Amino acid sequence: MKKYAVFLLLLLGLVACNKGQKAALNDGQEDLKAKKMLQGIWLDDESDEILFKVQGDTIYYPDAENASVYFKIKKDTFYTYGNEVMRYKIDKQAEHLFWFHSLSDNIVKLHKSEDPSDSLRIMGRRSTEVIPTYTEVTKRDSVVMYEGKRYRAYVYVNPSKIKVVKTSYTDDGMSIDNVYYDNVMHICVYEGKKMIYGHDITKDMFSDVIKEDFLKNAILADMRFYGVSKVGFRYQATVGIPESSVCNLVNLVVSFDGKLSIKIAQ
Structure with missing residues (x-):
């Protein structure tokens, strides 16, 4: 009799448990x-x-x-x-x-x-796409002299289809996701016909110097060549939040032996 009572209690417990699971679903x-x-x-x-x-x-x-x-x-x-x-x-x-x-x-x-x-x-x-910062490939060509040698430093700004989503809020307090397009920068340095360095630069390459949360909502907005010195060829990238003045500046240096170093601008 006791065994039957225990079995009945277990059975009722399983039924109640199943009902609870269904209610949760x-x-x-x-x-x-x-x-x-x-x-x-x-x-x-x-x-x-x-x-x-x-x-x-x-x-x-x-x-x-x-x-x-x-x-x-x-x-x-x-x-x-x-x-x-x-x-x-x-x-x-x-x-x-x-x-x-x-x-x-x-x-x-x-x-x-x-x-x-x-x-x-x-x-x-909605028929028109968002206009990116750059609508076509933009080329910048700089000629510099250093220790009697002539160099050419290039920047190619390439608009991409890489979407960056930024969340904003309406006056009523409703969340809206805004879509922007990132850029890919190609930088290269030549001594005569010899290429010292050539590579595509994306914002993901700055993950060691810029926080992930910022990079997620930012675009690689611009890239400029700033000259040559004994350390190499100096570029500066602007990584910013779309439609705001919030940005990070990143210094890039291409050494004479073709190595790239990246540091956040102080």
Whole structure:
């Protein structure tokens, strides 16, 4: 009898445990009905400006430099999965109404567009790519003399398709990811027809002198040749956060035997 009672208690415990696990799984499931209601173009109640367009499981913003983001709705929370995972508490949601709390705890009030031209407006504004700092390869050629020898130092600025995502916030406190394009710098030094050094320079080469968190959000904005001395040929790179004055300057020296050294500018 005791054995039966113990077995029954174990069985009830397993059932309760399984129910708990299922509840935990259900707790994390998406609200597909809420997701379906969110499909369409949403406008700010006060300004009537387009805030975003929802299509499938993706949010598209009206400005080309704003990256689209994946989203989910779980219970009463709106999640966006961009450069960072953001959570917004939903205040009200209906077929043509969506209110949620921003990161600054303001209530953002939106209504769904019923104007077909809004679709053309948002996609038309997204048709152009973000213009990088340099739109084409830029070449700089410097001729220098040192101890009776003539040298040529080159810088080639090459715009790339390497995307850098910078997170910013709207006045309402909503997270927006802005997309910029990094540059690849090619530097080379010649003595006559003999190449002393030639190599592509990317921002990742500065990981020993610039913190990873800064590099992640920065672009290699510029490269300049600053002359020659007994230590070699001196270049300086600008690694900066897009649309800000925050930057790091990095000194590069190419020695006469073709070796590169990198130090942060003091």
